[in-house]
Amino acid sequence: QITLKESGPTLVKPTQTLTLTCTFSGFSLSTLGVGVGWIRQPPGKALEWLALLYWNGDKRYSPSLESRLTITKDTSKNQVVLTMANMDPVDTATYYCAHRLSSGNFFDYWGQGILVTVSS
Amino acid sequence: DIVMTQTPLSSPVTLGQPASISCRSSQSLVHSDGNTYLSWLQQRPGQPPRLVIYKISNRFSGVPDRFSGSGAGTDFTLKISRVEAEDVGVYYCMQATQFPWTFGQGTKVEIK
Numbered sequence: 001q002i003t004l005k006e007s008g009p010t011l012v013k014p015t016q017t018l019t020l021t022c023t024f025s026g027f028s029l030s031t032l033g034v035g036v037g038w039i040r041q042p043p044g045k046a047l048e049w050l051a052l053l054y055w056n057g058d059k060r061y062s063p064s065l066e067s068r069l070t071i072t073k074d075t076s077k078n079q080v081v082l083t084m085a086n087m088d089p090v091d092t093a094t095y096y097c098a099h100r101l102s103s104g105n106f107f108d109y110w111g112q113g114i115l116v117t118v119s120s
Numbered sequence: 121d122i123v124m125t126q127t128p129l130s131s132p133v134t135l136g137q138p139a140s141i142s143c144r145s146s147q148s149l150v151h152s153d154g155n156t157y158l159s160w161l162q163q164r165p166g167q168p169p170r171l172v173i174y175k176i177s178n179r180f181s182g183v184p185d186r187f188s189g190s191g192a193g194t195d196f197t198l199k200i201s202r203v204e205a206e207d208v209g210v211y212y213c214m215q216a217t218q219f220p221w222t223f224g225q226g227t228k229v230e231i232k
Contacts, residue, residue, distance in 0.1 A: 037221075039169075046212065046223055046224070046225050046226050047161075047169065047212055047214070047223040047226075048223070049214075049220055049221040049222065049223065052221075060219050060220075061220075062220045063121075063220060064220075096168055096169070104155060104157065104174065104175060104216075105151070105155075105157040105216030105217070105221070106157060106159040106171065106174040106175070106214070106216055107159075107161075107169075107171060107214075108171050108174070108180060109171075110168040110169055110170065110171075111168065112168055113168050
């Protein structure tokens with residue numbers, strides 16, 4: 001059974017760096033084709049894809065946020081970490097991590113999400 | 121970026137009646153590997169998104185067969201044959217053919 005769970009601060013100040021951790025079980029990020037992605041959703045708004053990390057270390061970022069994002073993995077801990085620099089109130093959102101199935105480009109399992117508020 | 125446009129944005133439906141959501145992409149979603157990476161997600165109130173349909177028409181595990189997906193190229197449709205109370209929520213189409221992966225604005229399905 002695949003599960004993912006996001007953790008990190010729920011309140012950050014403007015200009016700070018946000019660090020979120022996705023801890024997962026039921027799959028290995030060493031398996032060919034597997035990936036973990038991050039998606040966010042501002043309150044009452046649509047989903048926005050942020051980043052994707054593949055089993056082989058390959059990374060993809062949203063071009064509009066690429067300068068601020070870093071995605072890394074710790075395979076031994078079954079974790080994927082997303083950092084976002086220079087946080088702003090417009091970054092207030094629920095942040096989700098999700099599993100990319102090895103057989104194709106879609107997210108089949110999602111975490112519950114973590115609401116991050118950016119405020120001084 | 122590929123822009124995903126959903127219509128309608130709101131769909132009031134009577135229980136037991138069908139519902140249909142359209143999703144149009146600004147360019148073809150056919151990938152170089154021959155697949156079309158168009159998926160549909162359901163987000164019930166207060167819940168994370170849940171995969172309903174992947175690669176246009178494949179129902180994900182545990183999804184009732186009243187859900188179906190169709191389309192090709194740039195035009196896609198999600199249909200619910202007979203809406204049940206548990207189907208209430210917002211539905212998103214998502215393309216994963218080209219980076220950055222993008223979502224539609226969402227369509228709210230509610231009971232009349």
